[in-house]
Amino acid sequence: MIEQPPAVYHEPTPIPDKENPFESMMRRFDIAAEILGLEAGLYNYLKTPAKQMIISIPIQMDDGRIEIFEGYRVIHNDILGPSKGGIRYSPDVTLDEVKALAAWMTWKCAVMNIPFGGAKGAVRCDVTKLTKIEIEKITRRYTSNLLDVFGPDRDIPAPDMNTNEQIMAWVMDTYSMHMRRTETAVVTGKPLILGGSLGRREATGRGCMIVTLGAMEKLGIRAKDAKIAVQGFGNVGSVTAQLLAEQGCKIVGISDVSGAYYNAKGIDTVKAIEYVGKNRTLAGFKGGDTISQDELLELECDVLVPAAKEEQITAANASRIRAKIISEGANGPTDASADPILQERGILVIPDILANAGGVTVSYFEWAQDRAGYFWTLDRVNRRLERMMRQSFDAVYHSAATYNTTLRIGAYVLAIDKVAKTLKIRGIYA
Numbered sequence: 001m002i003e004q005p006p007a008v009y010h011e012p013t014p015i016p017d018k019e020n021p022f023e024s025m026m027r028r029f030d031i032a033a034e035i036l037g038l039e040a041g042l043y044n045y046l047k048t049p050a051k052q053m054i055i056s057i058p059i060q061m062d063d064g065r066i067e068i069f070e071g072y073r074v075i076h077n078d079i080l081g082p083s084k085g086g087i088r089y090s091p092d093v094t095l096d097e098v099k100a101l102a103a104w105m106t107w108k109c110a111v112m113n114i115p116f117g118g119a120k121g122a123v124r125c126d127v128t129k130l131t132k133i134e135i136e137k138i139t140r141r142y143t144s145n146l147l148d149v150f151g152p153d154r155d156i157p158a159p160d161m162n163t164n165e166q167i168m169a170w171v172m173d174t175y176s177m178h179m180r181r182t183e184t185a186v187v188t189g190k191p192l193i194l195g196g197s198l199g200r201r202e203a204t205g206r207g208c209m210i211v212t213l214g215a216m217e218k219l220g221i222r223a224k225d226a227k228i229a230v231q232g233f234g235n236v237g238s239v240t241a242q243l244l245a246e247q248g249c250k251i252v253g254i255s256d257v258s259g260a261y262y263n264a265k266g267i268d269t270v271k272a273i274e275y276v277g278k279n280r281t282l283a284g285f286k287g288g289d290t291i292s293q294d295e296l297l298e299l300e301c302d303v304l305v306p307a308a309k310e311e312q313i314t315a316a317n318a319s320r321i322r323a324k325i326i327s328e329g330a331n332g333p334t335d336a337s338a339d340p341i342l343q344e345r346g347i348l349v350i351p352d353i354l355a356n357a358g359g360v361t362v363s364y365f366e367w368a369q370d371r372a373g374y375f376w377t378l379d380r381v382n383r384r385l386e387r388m389m390r391q392s393f394d395a396v397y398h399s400a401a402t403y404n405t406t407l408r409i410g411a412y413v414l415a416i417d418k419v420a421k422t423l424k425i426r427g428i429y430a
């Protein structure tokens with residue numbers, strides 16, 4: 001008989017001096033694994049990325065110089081289906097960051113019941129210092145280096161920080177040229193004309209709005225009485241703010257990299273979006289009083305939506321957050337050390353792997369539409385998105401209640417359990 005490993009199986013992940021995203025993810029993973037009594041073998045399997053690729057991307061720059069950029073693609077796993085995850089262009093991206101983001105994608109797809117595994121890619125570069133032609137060359141060489149990895153049945157990239165529809169169109173074109181056929185389903189977040197989906201651009205903000213309303217309902221907060229602060233006014237932040245305002249909520253604070261703005265009577269989000277459309281940032285916006293970035297996070301409000309970047313809520317400021325609900329539009333805006341402080345203070349945190357999962361959900365719809373060659377109406381996209389967000393919110397809420405834990409750990413438990421069960425049934429191929 002095969003001896004079963006003991007239920008307690010590993011040393012806890014040490015608490016680092018400064019949290020890196022992978023360690024932050026692993027600390028939550030460890031708590032969920034403990035709750036599930038995950039066997040040692042499965043624990044190790046699920047924490048280890050299936051593939052980690054570091055590639056060099058030589059580019060002849062516009063002035064004739066040759067520069068070498070470093071690119072990454074991490075496939076955390078493909079147990080539930082082809083792996084899925086964005087590509088980010090950033091000057092300080094690290095392999096650890098990509099590993100964490102890839103794992104989050106696995107858990108996010110599992111929470112949403114999407115038949116995808118998790119992946120993430122990146123190129124270390126500063127897009128503000130590159131021309132359009134140089135960005136195109138980087139994208140095409142990155143894609144061609146990863147031809148054996150990408151594929152509609154294998155690994156499907158999407159946009160992330162500093163990458164957009166145009167870059168996805170170049171990924172799709174490069175892949176298609178090598179395959180000698182047009183293959184739209186190899187990448188999502190494409191322009192509509194190239195097999196993109198209606199509703200994809202607003203999907204993350206729409207999903208965030210749906211689960212935020214779900215959490216408000218649980219706390220008995222009516223939309224017309226709700227005061228909301230939103231950090232970050234890009235794709236996720238501006239759409240979430242606008243859709244919550246349409247539901248009757250008062251958006252009392254908004255911010256972006258240029259500054260933060262407060263208006264007790266409610267900010268006109270339509271005007272703010274128009275302003276950013278013309279001026280690129282909120283700098284000089286007259287629709288509210290200027291406040292500091294810290295003051296925005298610490299505003300007295302019902303819901304805080306951090307929708308800018310990672311590590312905004314930390315052990316240093318968690319005790320000063322006055323919102324009743326935090327709805328994580330961004331990936332990783334709360335570091336693991338802040339979790340117990342927020343929990344103790346009774347703040348309901350809708351975790352990133354649920355709150356911003358609307359984006360990957362409509363990416364899944366885009367992939368399905370491309371493969372079927374049949375495109376849905378906006379109404380169908382939005383109805384299906386709403387149904388899936390509500391179902392996952394209820395499942396996470398139920399999981400948290402069952403294990404008497406936070407929504408974040410409830411979501412991790414749900415996701416890890418699903419992937420672990422699938423892995424057990426598939427078995428380990430040797």
Ligand code: NAD
Pocket residue numbers: 160161162204231232233234235236237255256257258293307308309310329330331332356357359360
């Ligand atoms: P974006 O570039 O469109 O917007 C980011 C916004 O944050 C900008 O308004 C920027 O000015 C602001 N910002 C940057 N630093 C800031 C700071 N220190 N303080 C305040 N504001 C700051 O990016 P996005 O697509 O909206 O993504 C935002 C977050 O949501 C990221 O963490 C991303 O990974 C996550 N996310 C995005 C999607 C998507 O579909 N776009 C899906 C899932 C998760």
